[in-house]
Amino acid sequence: AQSVTQPDIHITVSEGASLELRCNYSYGATPYLFWYVQSPGQGLQLLLKYFSGDTLVQGIKGFEAEFKRSQSSFNLRKPSVHWSDAAEYFCAVGGPNTGNQFYFGTGTSLTVIP
Amino acid sequence: GAGVSQTPSNKVTEKGKYVELRCDPISGHTALYWYRQSLGQGPEFLIYFQGTGAADDSGLPNDRFFAVRPEGSVSTLKIQRTERGDSAVYLCASSLISQETQYFGPGTRLLVL
Numbered sequence: 001a002q003s004v005t006q007p008d009i010h011i012t013v014s015e016g017a018s019l020e021l022r023c024n025y026s027y028g029a030t031p032y033l034f035w036y037v038q039s040p041g042q043g044l045q046l047l048l049k050y051f052s053g054d055t056l057v058q059g060i061k062g063f064e065a066e067f068k069r070s071q072s073s074f075n076l077r078k079p080s081v082h083w084s085d086a087a088e089y090f091c092a093v094g095g096p097n098t099g100n101q102f103y104f105g106t107g108t109s110l111t112v113i114p
Numbered sequence: 115g116a117g118v119s120q121t122p123s124n125k126v127t128e129k130g131k132y133v134e135l136r137c138d139p140i141s142g143h144t145a146l147y148w149y150r151q152s153l154g155q156g157p158e159f160l161i162y163f164q165g166t167g168a169a170d171d172s173g174l175p176n177d178r179f180f181a182v183r184p185e186g187s188v189s190t191l192k193i194q195r196t197e198r199g200d201s202a203v204y205l206c207a208s209s210l211i212s213q214e215t216q217y218f219g220p221g222t223r224l225l226v227l
Contacts (some may be wrong), residue, residue: 104156
């Protein structure tokens with residue numbers, strides 16, 4: 001069965017520090033990979049996605065993610081975190097081989113301290 | 115352009131009552147999805163529409179849950195005989211074609227007392 005693991009439930013970083021949020025998936029084929037961000041009381045906003053090709057993808061708000069097939073990972077990174085980045089981050093898998101669903105991880109809550 | 119909209123934003127009801135949650139997808143998007151997000155969890159798939167038909171309803175938890183999309187645009191999620199365990203945020207998403215990027219609405223927060 002498909003699964004998405006985000007091992008870090010909560011992360012705290014200082015403003016200006018770098019950030020890496022981990023995501024691992026369990027799937028027989030390379031799925032489409034997504035990162036979404038959810039601010040309190042808001043819907044999910046797409047940060048970036050990977051379908052194929054270059055394994056380093058750039059997204060909005062200065063985020064990037066790297067797909068590593070050998071590790072079944074799709075970690076999200078940002079070189080310098082801003083206070084406005086505090087939110088819940090979800091990794092998701094989808095695509096032609098997952099049926100019609102997206103499978104989401106349980107999320108990582110990011111706190112940014114001054 | 116307009117994104118996915120959902121109404122109401124909040125709904126409080128009593129156990130045993132019937133509720134309807136509405137989703138208005140992005141114009142032109144043929145695929146529409148419903149998810150349920152419980153506190154501290156990621157969204158969980160409920161049902162997927164391609165056009166007017168429910169192409170995959172395998173995520174609906176039981177027969178109290180039903181959804182329609184009669185004209186291939188707006189969709190309504192219907193919950194009969196609500197239970198306290200139904201309390202969650204119900205998210206709707208749409209995509210231009212299935213299996214592509216999904217765009218989410220702000221959700222409806224349902225509280226069953």
